[in-house]
Amino acid sequence: MEQPRRITDSFPRRRRRGPGRPPGRLKDRKEKDKAKAKDKAQLKVRECPRAPSQPPLDPALMEMLRRFDLSWEYGPCSGITRLQRWERAQELGLSPPGPIRDALLEHSDNPDVTYRWVWDGLGW
Amino acid sequence: MFSEQAAPTAQGLLAPPSGEPPTFPRLAVAGYSDLSQPFRLGERSFCRQYAHVYAVRLAGMRPLLERRARGRWGEDIALRRLSELQEGEKCCVVGTLFKAMELQPSILQEISEEHNLVPQPPLPKYIQPCDELMLEDELQRIKLEGAIDVQRLVTGTIVAVFGCEEEDGRFLVEDHCLADLPPPLPWSGPSSDRFVLLASGLGLGSMSGEALLSTQLLVDVVTGQLGAEGEQSCAAHITRVILAGNLLSQNTQSRDTINKAKYLTKKTQAASVEAVKMLDEILLQLCSSVPVDVMPGEFDPTNYTLPQQPLHRCMLPLASAYATLRLVTNPYQASLDGVRFLGTSGQNISDIFKYSSMDDYLEILEWTLLAGHISPTAPDTLGCYPFYKSDPFILTECPHVYFCGNAPRFQSKLLQGKEGQRVLLVAVPDFSATQTACLVNLRDLSCQPITFSSFGADSED
Numbered sequence: 001m002e003q004p005r006r007i008t009d010s011f012p013r014r015r016r017r018g019p020g021r022p023p024g025r026l027k028d029r030k031e032k033d034k035a036k037a038k039d040k041a042q043l044k045v046r047e048c049p050r051a052p053s054q055p056p057l058d059p060a061l062m063e064m065l066r067r068f069d070l071s072w073e074y075g076p077c078s079g080i081t082r083l084q085r086w087e088r089a090q091e092l093g094l095s096p097p098g099p100i101r102d103a104l105l106e107h108s109d110n111p112d113v114t115y116r117w118v119w120d121g122l123g124w
Numbered sequence: 125m126f127s128e129q130a131a132p133t134a135q136g137l138l139a140p141p142s143g144e145p146p147t148f149p150r151l152a153v154a155g156y157s158d159l160s161q162p163f164r165l166g167e168r169s170f171c172r173q174y175a176h177v178y179a180v181r182l183a184g185m186r187p188l189l190e191r192r193a194r195g196r197w198g199e200d201i202a203l204r205r206l207s208e209l210q211e212g213e214k215c216c217v218v219g220t221l222f223k224a225m226e227l228q229p230s231i232l233q234e235i236s237e238e239h240n241l242v243p244q245p246p247l248p249k250y251i252q253p254c255d256e257l258m259l260e261d262e263l264q265r266i267k268l269e270g271a272i273d274v275q276r277l278v279t280g281t282i283v284a285v286f287g288c289e290e291e292d293g294r295f296l297v298e299d300h301c302l303a304d305l306p307p308p309l310p311w312s313g314p315s316s317d318r319f320v321l322l323a324s325g326l327g328l329g330s331m332s333g334e335a336l337l338s339t340q341l342l343v344d345v346v347t348g349q350l351g352a353e354g355e356q357s358c359a360a361h362i363t364r365v366i367l368a369g370n371l372l373s374q375n376t377q378s379r380d381t382i383n384k385a386k387y388l389t390k391k392t393q394a395a396s397v398e399a400v401k402m403l404d405e406i407l408l409q410l411c412s413s414v415p416v417d418v419m420p421g422e423f424d425p426t427n428y429t430l431p432q433q434p435l436h437r438c439m440l441p442l443a444s445a446y447a448t449l450r451l452v453t454n455p456y457q458a459s460l461d462g463v464r465f466l467g468t469s470g471q472n473i474s475d476i477f478k479y480s481s482m483d484d485y486l487e488i489l490e491w492t493l494l495a496g497h498i499s500p501t502a503p504d505t506l507g508c509y510p511f512y513k514s515d516p517f518i519l520t521e522c523p524h525v526y527f528c529g530n531a532p533r534f535q536s537k538l539l540q541g542k543e544g545q546r547v548l549l550v551a552v553p554d555f556s557a558t559q560t561a562c563l564v565n566l567r568d569l570s571c572q573p574i575t576f577s578s579f580g581a582d583s584e585d
Contacts, residue, residue: 072262075179079172080512088513092183 057112061103065113068100081114137352146353148360151318153415154461156364162516163431163453165509174503176512178280182220182261184518185282185496188303189218193284196301201286206264209289217295218284219261221268221277225479226252228505250478251275259285259295270297275481280500303496306522308545312462313524318566320460321346321365321574324421324469324529327556328406329399330373336402338559338576343406345576347413362563364460365414368529368552369421369469372399377423396425400439407443415448419456421469421529429507430471430499431455431516455498455517463566466523470530472499473551475506485551486535489528493519493539493547522547525564530554534562536571 069077074089074096083104089096107113190203193216202215209215227250257268257277268274270287277283287297323342327335344350348359376396410416420426420435427433432454437444440451452458457466473488479501482488492498498517502508522545531551539547548569553560560575 075183075262076173076175078175079510080176084512088180091514092180093187094183 057107057110061107062112064100065103068096083108083114146356148348148353148357150360150414151363153363154314155459156415156461157459158450158452159457159459159464160453160455162514163455163457165431165433168509170510172510172512174508174510177503177508177510177515178220179262180511180513181280181497181515181518182218182282184515185303186218188496189282189284189301192301192304193218193286197286197299206259206261206266209266209295211289211291214286214288214298216284216286217259217261217266218282219259219265221279221281221283222258222260222265223274223277223279223479224256224258225250226254228479248478249481251481259283267294268297269294272297272300273481278476278479278501279504280502281495281497282500302494304494305539305541305543305545305547306493306496306519308522308541308543309464309524311524311546313566313569314461314463316567317361318461319362320465320525320564320566321362321561322368322467322527322529322550322552322564323365323555323561324368324552325370325554325556326367326403326406327373327554328371328402329376329395330556331375334578335556335559337578338555339406341576341578342555342561343409345574347409362414363566364417365410366417366456366465366467367419368456368467368527369419369454369471370423370530370554370556371403371418371421372396372423372425373556374423400425404440404442407440407449408446411443411446411449415450417450417452417456417458419452419467419469419529420454422471429509430502431509432469457523461566463525463569464521464523465525465527466498466519467525467527467550467552468498468529470528470552471506472502473528474530475499475501479505484535485528485531486537486549489526489549489551490537490539493522493526493549524548524569525550527552527562533558534560534573536562538569 065082068074068082068086073094074085077085080088083101086096086101086104104113193201193203197216202213204213204215204217206217206219209217227244227247229244229246229250253275255274257272257274258265259268266289268285272285281302283300283302285295285297285300287295287299289295326339328339341350345355345359346362346365348356351359376394376399378395407416407418418435420432424432424435425439426435434451434453437449437451440449443449454471455466455468457464459465470485472492473485476482476488476492476499477485480488482491492500496519497515498519499506499508502517503510522541524546525548527550529552531553533551534553535549535551537549539545539549541547546569548564548571550562550564550571552562553573555561558575559577560573562571563574564571
């Protein structure tokens with residue numbers, strides 16, 4: 001059964017304990033929840049909202065973008081999108097590689113591609 | 125200008141009024157274009173760090189400095205990055221300067237108020253003999269020693285140093301060079317006398333009424349309501365007035381009301397409200413007669429960081445009705461009658477004054493032109509917007525008139541460059557303190573002060 005998508009799906013799901021429940025009961029609930037999660041289809045989303053029909057990203061592409069982020073010639077990479085950084089490097093005459101820009105424009109709807117590489121989901 | 129041409133007609137004031145009073149039409153503006161577009165910020169985003177400003181500053185000025193280094197020390201000198209330095213090899217490195225100063229105000233020391241430590245009071249200068257200079261490029265930094273004036277230079281300047289690395293990791297400098305004057309602009313100035321009046325630091329709202337009389341005299345002279353026919357015909361040659369910042373006085377900035385309880389401050393209004401109303405009335409008189417460019421300054425109601433955005437026209441309802449009023453940004457660049465003007469309200473110069481051994485405002489103004497950057501100390505000690513794409517304070521072309529407002533006294537100098545640059549440097553004095561404004565003649569780039577002194581409190585009359 002396909003659950004209708006709600007706007008609150010983009011927030012992490014937290015288990016809400018009912019009023020007046022003693023904390024000791026949590027263990028049972030965890031096991032109950034685990035069993036439930038195995039049965040149901042994966043619908044918990046933890047990262048920023050993504051269109052459901054997107055294919056998983058090519059790891060070679062992500063590796064190329066990561067190397068672009070970490071190369072020091074094009075300046076600092078934090079706080080600006082990769083496309084902004086590419087265009088700044090182009091204007092300063094540092095000749096950034098062209099395939100990076102093509103990849104950025106091709107996947108411009110995917111936030112993992114457009115923003116800078118983050119370390120384990122953290123970063124700015 | 126005024127005294128030579130006006131004197132013969134002074135007797136006209138003692139004659140009976142003539143039937144047809146003579147009128148002198150003001151010289152029309154031949155060509156004006158506002159070139160401060162790089163200083164206008166559209167949508168502002170502050171979720172970036174300042175590393176981008178320094179990175180684009182170095183990347184933007186590196187080619188120019190490499191060219192200057194080659195021209196000065198020979199075509200075949202070795203240009204190295206700090207990571208490629210070898211001990212004992214004479215080479216040239218281009219990088220950003222950082223001056224480690226013990227007395228520099230630090231936010232961490234301000235927070236130390238919590239531990240009941242007395243915070244450092246503001247000093248006129250923060251330099252000390254034990255300050256150190258470091259050179260930073262994209263990856264590393266190195267301490268500089270030798271033939272480099274540590275006291276004079278400030279953080280954020282892009283320099284090229286020539287020397288070699290020592291055993292203990294310091295760089296012994298034999299010579300250094302700055303970016304030098306930017307390339308010259310072609311000259312297409314007017315062939316007849318045309319004047320621009322530069323004034324700054326009107327200081328309205330300052331509780332003392334003396335400066336108001338001088339301000340009113342200034343307005344009357346410019347609008348031609350003062351003096352005999354000679355003075356009026358001279359005033360008709362003034363084609364523009366530029367007010368370079370600090371239109372409001374520092375007294376309007378009192379922040380006592382912030383710490384008081386709300387019920388005590390409910391009926392009080394900010395001191396700047398009355399001052400802005402006075403400014404509106406003064407600008408109304410000026411705008412009805414001459415085009416006026418109003419630049420914001422340190423104490424004016426606009427944003428604090430450079431580049432300061434123009435004052436909002438809703439604050440000046442009477443004067444905004446005139447198209448001659450132009451509200452412009454703080455570093456202001458424009459082309460008036462073919463002459464390129466570039467100037468600030470003085471925050472950049474006074475900030476360098478605090479962190480350098482240079483004492484003379486005109487000397488600092490000339491130094492910023494030679495360093496190729498309007499304000500090298502931003503964003504270190506002077507607030508600056510976190511640019512990421514390009515640094516708009518880098519000087520790419522040499523202006524014809526380069527001014528700074530709110531200087532302690534009037535100074536001006538005509539600078540000649542090696543590539544044919546001719547720059548008039550003007551330190552516009554603070555009007556509320558000196559009652560002096562400057563008249564720049566666009567035909568021959570000369571500048572003269574004009575003082576509107578009234579009877580002061582210490583005069584015997």
